[in-house]
Amino acid sequence: MEVKTDIFHAVADPHRRQLLDLLRTGEKPAGELVEHFDLTFPGISQHLKVLKNAGLVKTRRQGRYHYYRVNPSPLRDIHEWITQYEQFWKGRLKKLGQHLGEAE
Amino acid sequence: MEVKTDIFHAVADPHRRQLLDLLRTGEKPAGELVEHFDLTFPGISQHLKVLKNAGLVKTRRQGRYHYYRVNPSPLRDIHEWITQYEQFWKGRLKKLGQHLGEAE
DNA sequence: ATATTATTTAAGTAATCACTTAAATAATAG
DNA sequence: CTATTATTTAAGTGATTACTTAAATAATAT
Numbered sequence: 001m002e003v004k005t006d007i008f009h010a011v012a013d014p015h016r017r018q019l020l021d022l023l024r025t026g027e028k029p030a031g032e033l034v035e036h037f038d039l040t041f042p043g044i045s046q047h048l049k050v051l052k053n054a055g056l057v058k059t060r061r062q063g064r065y066h067y068y069r070v071n072p073s074p075l076r077d078i079h080e081w082i083t084q085y086e087q088f089w090k091g092r093l094k095k096l097g098q099h100l101g102e103a104e
Numbered sequence: 105m106e107v108k109t110d111i112f113h114a115v116a117d118p119h120r121r122q123l124l125d126l127l128r129t130g131e132k133p134a135g136e137l138v139e140h141f142d143l144t145f146p147g148i149s150q151h152l153k154v155l156k157n158a159g160l161v162k163t164r165r166q167g168r169y170h171y172y173r174v175n176p177s178p179l180r181d182i183h184e185w186i187t188q189y190e191q192f193w194k195g196r197l198k199k200l201g202q203h204l205g206e207a208e
Numbered sequence: 209a210t211a212t213t214a215t216t217t218a219a220g221t222a223a224t225c226a227c228t229t230a231a232a233t234a235a236t237a238g
Numbered sequence: 239c240t241a242t243t244a245t246t247t248a249a250g251t252g253a254t255t256a257c258t259t260a261a262a263t264a265a266t267a268t
Contacts, residue, residue: 012116013256017185024188030215043257045216064214064265072189079186081121084128085176086183117226134245147227149246168235168244 007074010054015039016047020056020070027060027069111178114158119143120151124160124174131164131173 011017015037022033034044048068051057055074060067114120119141126137138148152172155161159178164171 006116006118008116008118008121012110012112014110014112015256017112020189031213039256040258041215042217042259046256049216061265066215070189075186075189078182079190082179082183082186085124085174085179088174088176119226135243143226144228145245146229146247150226153246165235170245 004055005050005053007054007056007077010050010056011075011078013047013050015044016051019044019047019051019068020072023057023068023070027067029065029067031065033068108159109154109157111158111160111181114154114160115179115182117151117154119148120155123148123151123155123172124176127161127172127174131171133169133171135169137172 011020018036019033022028022036030041030045030048033048034041037044048057052059056071057068058071060069115124122140123137126132126140134145134149134152137152138145141148152161156163160175161172162175164173
């Protein structure tokens with residue numbers, strides 16, 4: 001039983017991001033996900049475990065199939081962190097904008 | 105000479121994120137950054153190198169001081185990736201909302 | 209029951225990572 | 239010129255990572 005995985009770490013791996021991307025169109029059993037990769041079943045299974053520990057996917061079991069679906073709410077943490085830098089590339093404002101431009 | 109570092113990887117490390125956060129208030133020489141951590145100078149220097157390879161910081165040299173400043177534009181890649189999931193946590197819409205609720 | 213299918217868990221490994229101390233580089237100060 | 243200060247680069251190490259193959263679990267099909 002592994003402990004809660006850090007969300008930034010979970011998303012740092014390209015294969016794991018691709019897994020999430022695949023799940024954006026809807027839930028899929030593990031086996032269907034594997035087909036998209038040049039990895040073995042256990043390899044994917046371990047990535048899915050990391051995503052699950054980070055809370056980024058949820059599972060539903062139906063018979064021998066384990067359906068995975070994306071749960072993107074933890075991504076909000078990353079989003080919020082990045083938003084602090086958003087003004088830099090958006091407004092291209094300098095120091096003055098830091099206290100003023102709070103409204104959307 | 106290390107090759108271009110992946111942006112998601114660069115940002116996955118807490119110390120590196122903290123470095124960027126420290127630089128949000130303005131450029132700082134490496135030595136001043138080190139003070140905020142329980143790490144050695146070379147440790148920080150290596151983290152800064154990763155950030156630089158990822159394009160997240162720029163440097164300016166003045167005498168023996170190396171000033172680092174944040175360059176957040178590469179974060180846009182992460183931001184854009186995450187935005188694809190934004191609707192999930194924002195609208196808390198179910199299946200029906202996927203085609204309809206595009207407007208803010 | 210037995211075999212098959214879907215998946216996870218276990219165990220092993222090579223590569224990468226985040227640190228350290230020691231040495232190198234480079235600018236300034238005496 | 240020498241010593242000091244600021245920083246990087248080199249070299250080494252233990253921990254973590256991303257994979258693999260083999261074994262275990264669990265449901266379905268025969």
